[in-house]
Amino acid sequence: MKQDINNPPAKSPVDDLFAHWLRQHRIAPDKAGWERLQAKMTKKQEPSVLTFWQNPAVYRYAAAACVSALLLAGGWLLLRPDDGVATRQNPVAASQTSQKAGQANSMRNGRSNLGNRIADQQLTQQQPVSQQPVVQQPATVSLPEQPEKMVAQTKRAANRPTYAIDPIGQDPDGQVTKNETVPTPISQTSVPTKPVAEQVLIVTIAEPDALIEARQAANWSESVEKTLVVDVAQKPTKGRRILQQVARVRNGDGIELAGDADQGLLSRAFQTIKNKANNKPLKQ
């Protein structure tokens, strides 16, 4: 951008005067100049720096996703299979799971429950174990004579003096120290070297068929009585039903399905019977 060196133009003294004074001249800019420049730059950059959460189209998708997630969660809560029904239908599985949970708890407790386990082991060795499929006994159901005896024996065995093996109380020789309260200690050879939790046998008592039939009959009669008592007019409203479901969940029971087939059929049957009974005298 400079002038030709070979053909330098004639410089006027006016040019020299102004060039000399104004070439390096400075003027203090406005104090708000930088702010204005910044504001102008941000204004220019705004459309290009639009992040995805500032995009209004994303809001729609996010709202749709939230609504669908809520619907899915609600549907799952209302339509999920009832846990209580499952345990009623398959008590063996429930008993097995409860036994496993008990095992896990006993493992956690460690050697403090060792005495009880040994007692259980002795009991299982004494008592014959039936080979029938395992059925869990509800706490409220009265057991036949034989299981009652077994429970009593189990209680007695549990109350017996225990043999505590304290790892801290071992002698330097490696001999196990005895608890002074225990009258007859178990010999060292009788204590298994393996973890005791693995050797515990699970004792389950088979329920007699007669008892099962009797209970089923009692349950059926109870349900029939309930349906007789419930008035059709006093059918619970939606809100009340939801509250009942919440109360059931809080108590640990499963959610009762809205279209429970048994209940609906029974109530319908009862209603038809009732209607017939009410209509007959009128016709007569």
Place this chain on the structure above:
Amino acid sequence: MLRLLPFYTTETQLISGLKRGESRAQKVAYERFAGKMLAVCHRYCANRDDAEEVLIDGFMKVYEKISQFREDGSFEGWIRRIMVTESLMFLRRNKAWRQEIPLDEAVTEPDYVWADANLNETELLKLINRLPDGYRTVFNLYAIEGYSHAEISQTLGISEGTSKSQLSRARMLLQSSLKKLEVNQDETRYQQPTSQIAR
């Protein structure tokens, strides 16, 4: 926790910061060159507000085009060229800058030694700003920026002859203004003792 702020002591550091798009480097560049560049813009734009506007646009262009700057030349010279181009664009957008003033009377040469001793930058800038836009632009490009007539004609889209004539007219106007200032100064110098006696 202390936060270290870069000072950009060297021009290379500043240019690197600008190329990285650092806001602090941009501010430092503005603070360092805004004064000089505003003077450049004000030589082309007679109005101070217009000059400030052109300065802001010019700095925005500097930040945008910094990647195009090859570090073999002067950084200040590069910014100055951007400012000149911005000023010319502004004049072209806003005004018909090709104006001609008829000069009938012959102008006598002013005393340049007196002018150099008695006038400052502000007064000289005022004289330039009184020129018509076309004259002022050609005079600035030729006399101060050092452009040739060929470059001026290419930049402004005029012929070289027009550029030369506009330059000579600008010179004559400036000479006449300087002569007037000189005469006024002499008159005030001679009038001062009389006024003092009258008091």
